[in-house]
Amino acid sequence: MKNKVTVVGSGNWGSVAAKLIASNTVRLSSFDDEVRMWVFEEKLPSGEKLTDVINRTNENVKYLPGIKLGKNVVADPDVESAVKGANMLVFVSPHQFMEGICKKLVGKIGKDTEGISLVKGMEVKKEGPCMISTLISKTLGINCSVLMGANIANEIALEKFSEATVGYSKNKEAAEKWVQLFGTPYFIVSAVQDVEGVEMCGTLKNIVAIAAGLLHNIHNLIVVSSFTFYKMTQILVGFVDGMEMGNNTKAAIMRIGLKEMIKFSKMLFPSVKDSTFFESCGVADLITTCLGGRNRKVADAYAKNQGKRSFDQLEAELLNGQKLQGVLTAKEVYEVLSDRGWVEQFPLFSTVHAISIGRLPPSAIVELGDSRSANKQVGNSTL
Numbered sequence: 001m002k003n004k005v006t007v008v009g010s011g012n013w014g015s016v017a018a019k020l021i022a023s024n025t026v027r028l029s030s031f032d033d034e035v036r037m038w039v040f041e042e043k044l045p046s047g048e049k050l051t052d053v054i055n056r057t058n059e060n061v062k063y064l065p066g067i068k069l070g071k072n073v074v075a076d077p078d079v080e081s082a083v084k085g086a087n088m089l090v091f092v093s094p095h096q097f098m099e100g101i102c103k104k105l106v107g108k109i110g111k112d113t114e115g116i117s118l119v120k121g122m123e124v125k126k127e128g129p130c131m132i133s134t135l136i137s138k139t140l141g142i143n144c145s146v147l148m149g150a151n152i153a154n155e156i157a158l159e160k161f162s163e164a165t166v167g168y169s170k171n172k173e174a175a176e177k178w179v180q181l182f183g184t185p186y187f188i189v190s191a192v193q194d195v196e197g198v199e200m201c202g203t204l205k206n207i208v209a210i211a212a213g214l215l216h217n218i219h220n221l222i223v224v225s226s227f228t229f230y231k232m233t234q235i236l237v238g239f240v241d242g243m244e245m246g247n248n249t250k251a252a253i254m255r256i257g258l259k260e261m262i263k264f265s266k267m268l269f270p271s272v273k274d275s276t277f278f279e280s281c282g283v284a285d286l287i288t289t290c291l292g293g294r295n296r297k298v299a300d301a302y303a304k305n306q307g308k309r310s311f312d313q314l315e316a317e318l319l320n321g322q323k324l325q326g327v328l329t330a331k332e333v334y335e336v337l338s339d340r341g342w343v344e345q346f347p348l349f350s351t352v353h354a355i356s357i358g359r360l361p362p363s364a365i366v367e368l369g370d371s372r373s374a375n376k377q378v379g380n381s382t383l
């Protein structure tokens with residue numbers, strides 16, 4: 001029997017994932033050509049339903065305009081009917097919606113179904129943190145791998161060379177099937193046996209990207225203020241110096257962030273491997289998201305506004321329905337840190353959370369070097 005794939009989600013990355021998969025299911029005889037894609041239905045300004053437009057034009061005009069998905073991608077607004085008959089489920093929704101989606105699918109999934117999560121995020125429950133792959137496997141009773149990496153969706157949509165990492169726990173055969181389903185000459189996928197490590201990387205780098213975005217504008221502000229105080233020649237020197245300092249500082253934030261990512265991952269899951277941080281899901285995803293992701297973009301706007309417009313407002317204004325993951329993840333991670341008495345060991349994560357809720361100004365991100373001040377400001381509060 002042929003493998004049948006459904007993509008649960010249809011945002012920016014969800015649509016690109018469907019395109020990648022659809023290009024392979026028509027090519028590989030072990031897969032049914034048709035790829036169903038569950039769409040959270042919405043009305044477009046034209047009055048038409050998004051699913052109707054996707055099925056008529058073969059394009060997700062809202063979340064991935066200008067890119068053909070493949071004629072074998074079929075949009076379905078009903079999640080139960082979308083997964084019917086599928087034995088391979090690809091979950092790719094903003095993490096805050098995953099619990100609701102899973103609940104709708106209880107009892108609708110065959111026992112031998114394999115899942116993979118492309119979702120970067122975690123849930124925090126009374127019992128403690130729960131990774132999204134665990135939420136899926138526990139709620140639906142299926143094995144669930146993960147796929148994470150340096151994967152800005154719009155670049156992969158344009159078929160620019162990228163890499164990704166599949167993380168699996170026991171089922172190597174399933175991981176190989178996912179590698180086959182996603183891999184193309186421009187999208188190179190490898191598998192590692194470290195599902196928690198891969199998923200923690202994808203989740204935590206979004207917090208560091210918020211820090212990097214804030215920083216970007218702090219340097220712009222430094223450069224602009226030099227303008228008012230110095231003569232022309234001095235401005236030029238100040239500009240070059242400012243840029244130089246900006247790169248060093250951004251690199252410092254990435255380094256501090258990576259250390260916190262490794263430490264936090266290992267404190268939660270001692271089995272996480274060091275080598276995972278050197279895969280695409282680790283340092284490469286950290287770099288690309290800090291340089292070009294949506295978390296970085298919105299944090300940049302937040303710093304420019306000096307915190308006068310909230311992250312929620314800026315997300316709505318700048319992302320046209322796409323969702324940020326970093327702000328919510330910073331809050332969720334902060335809950336874990338606070339619950340376990342770890343706040344002072346994670347000044348970057350804690351400071352990003354404090355800034356994102358308006359308790360600290362954006363400039364606090366460059367005061368991380370003064371760990372006493374960062375700890376004092378975040379450690380005593382009831383954030």
Ligand SMILES: NC(=O)C1=CN([C@@H]2O[C@H](COP(=O)(O)OP(=O)(O)OC[C@H]3O[C@@H](n4cnc5c(N)ncnc54)[C@H](O)[C@@H]3O)[C@@H](O)[C@H]2O)C=CC1
Pocket residue numbers: 009010011012013014015039040041063092093094095097118119120121151152153154321322323324325
């Ligand atoms: N976009 C990117 O470049 C990448 C995203 N990711 C991750 O993939 C996951 C999904 O992100 P994207 O596909 O980019 O989504 P997105 O942020 O572009 O789109 C938001 C999606 O959420 C849906 N939605 C809105 N309200 C909803 C509700 N109440 N219930 C269920 N769905 C609702 C929208 O219809 C839309 O499909 C996230 O965890 C993200 O971090 C991972 C790699 C790259």
Ligand SMILES: O=C(CO)COP(=O)(O)O
Pocket residue numbers: 120149150151152153206209285288289292293294295296324325
């Ligand atoms: O995960 C991503 C790239 O790998 C996308 O990051 P953003 O959500 O910040 O755009």
